[in-house]
Amino acid sequence: MLGFLTRNRQKKRDAALLRAVYESDVEAAREALAAGAAPDARRADGQTALMRAASEGDTRMVTVLLAGGADPNARSESGETALMVAVQPGFDSSLREAEVDEHVRSELGEETAEAALDHSVLETVRHLLSVGADPNLADRPGTAPLLQAPLECRTPLAHILLAGT
Numbered sequence: 001m002l003g004f005l006t007r008n009r010q011k012k013r014d015a016a017l018l019r020a021v022y023e024s025d026v027e028a029a030r031e032a033l034a035a036g037a038a039p040d041a042r043r044a045d046g047q048t049a050l051m052r053a054a055s056e057g058d059t060r061m062v063t064v065l066l067a068g069g070a071d072p073n074a075r076s077e078s079g080e081t082a083l084m085v086a087v088q089p090g091f092d093s094s095l096r097e098a099e100v101d102e103h104v105r106s107e108l109g110e111e112t113a114e115a116a117l118d119h120s121v122l123e124t125v126r127h128l129l130s131v132g133a134d135p136n137l138a139d140r141p142g143t144a145p146l147l148q149a150p151l152e153c154r155t156p157l158a159h160i161l162l163a164g165t
Helices: 002-022 026-034 048-054 061-067 084-088 090-098 100-106 110-130 145-151 156-164
Strands: none
Touching: 002 026, 002 048, 026 061, 048 061, 048 084, 061 110, 084 100, 084 110, 084 145, 145 156
16 A cells, blocks of 8 residues: 555656646656655656657757756657657757747747847757767667767757767
8 A cells, every 4th residue: 555655646647747848847847856856757658758848949958858867868658768759850940939039030030030049959959968968768669869860950969969079
């Protein structure tokens, strides 16, 4: 019975961390980690909190999770890592819709918004590499971030990944 209660408490702490990551609530993520949430808390499909933050280009959240002990090379059930999801091309389009401040778009123009997106992607990738994310780890189909970036014509990312090897 005690084991069940312990597992249930851990699930609640992990769920609080995942919720904080999905809501981009850095303070709630710090609190969840301090309360004992696993830094590599996972969704049902095996995606970690760090993978979610990286997929959204949330560099602040990535920093908090890594400082909390998240493994930059943890893999989902499909073999993806945080670096892989950060490099994926769909990443930029989700940021265009959800993450770029409307002030940047309306006051500073679309080009500045695009530059902010590119900067977020590049900073997330740089940070993951700086803590040991491996650009050569391949997912189950055999694609590694180091191969994916040039195939998707993402030259700046390819340069950063090459420098990180």
